[in-house]
Amino acid sequence: RIIRDDLESKVKVGVVGTGSMSDPYNPFEEKLQLTRRALTLLEAYGFGAVIATKSDLIVRDADVLASINRTMPAICKITLTTCDDALAAKVEPHAPPPSRRLAAVERLSAAGLFTGILMMPILPFLEDRPENIRDIVNRAADAGARFVYPALGMTCRAGQREYFYRKLEEHFPGQGLAEKYQRRYGPRYECASPKARALWEVFQEACNRRGMLYSMGRIVTASRRGHETDQLSLF
Numbered sequence: 001r002i003i004r005d006d007l008e009s010k011v012k013v014g015v016v017g018t019g020s021m022s023d024p025y026n027p028f029e030e031k032l033q034l035t036r037r038a039l040t041l042l043e044a045y046g047f048g049a050v051i052a053t054k055s056d057l058i059v060r061d062a063d064v065l066a067s068i069n070r071t072m073p074a075i076c077k078i079t080l081t082t083c084d085d086a087l088a089a090k091v092e093p094h095a096p097p098p099s100r101r102l103a104a105v106e107r108l109s110a111a112g113l114f115t116g117i118l119m120m121p122i123l124p125f126l127e128d129r130p131e132n133i134r135d136i137v138n139r140a141a142d143a144g145a146r147f148v149y150p151a152l153g154m155t156c157r158a159g160q161r162e163y164f165y166r167k168l169e170e171h172f173p174g175q176g177l178a179e180k181y182q183r184r185y186g187p188r189y190e191c192a193s194p195k196a197r198a199l200w201e202v203f204q205e206a207c208n209r210r211g212m213l214y215s216m217g218r219i220v221t222a223s224r225r226g227h228e229t230d231q232l233s234l235f
Helices: 002-009 034-044 056-069 085-091 098-110 130-142 160-171 177-185 196-210 216-224
Strands: 015-018 048-053 074-079 114-119 147-150 153-155 190-192
Touching (some): 056 074, 074 098, 114 130, 114 216, 147 216
Parallel strands (some): 015 048
């Protein structure tokens, strides 16, 4: 009812974004279908949708997203920071493995949806390797993704930091990763990879070679193609 009333109050239609603060396809969604109902309301009121998620459950709603996409943009952004299922099981233990996410990208792309990868966060000392960056771009392109949007580092809040360090020692014993983070970043919120500049060059080269979009402006422009409108869009 809250979403319906909010949509009814809008003077103009636009594009609604979800997933920036919490995943719309969390473990409860499979049973409760709250995100699916919200998408159905967006479709009914003529709004577009931008979804960011780590879950392949988004494929379940490809039918609603395809219906939205007939008149307004429906953009699917799948988070992927490694293609290594074993590493992902340690750093993202409650998310579907990368292999399933890439399969979701393939299915969404095949359904005609504008689909790409959020390559963030790239964890320093764990995922910030040239071969990992190239692998993500190549596997995304093979799956039919249109774009990869990166952040070559991570953020870390007080409270999160202590938990993160404990997990580093638990899952990567003897590597001194917590000490490396403490020495490099201290209490800083933004933790860019020490290799960020070199990795950016690797990333650009890989994207250009595979014809992948990676700048926000070009991604937004491409996502609107076929849906030209003077309405404000949110990516």
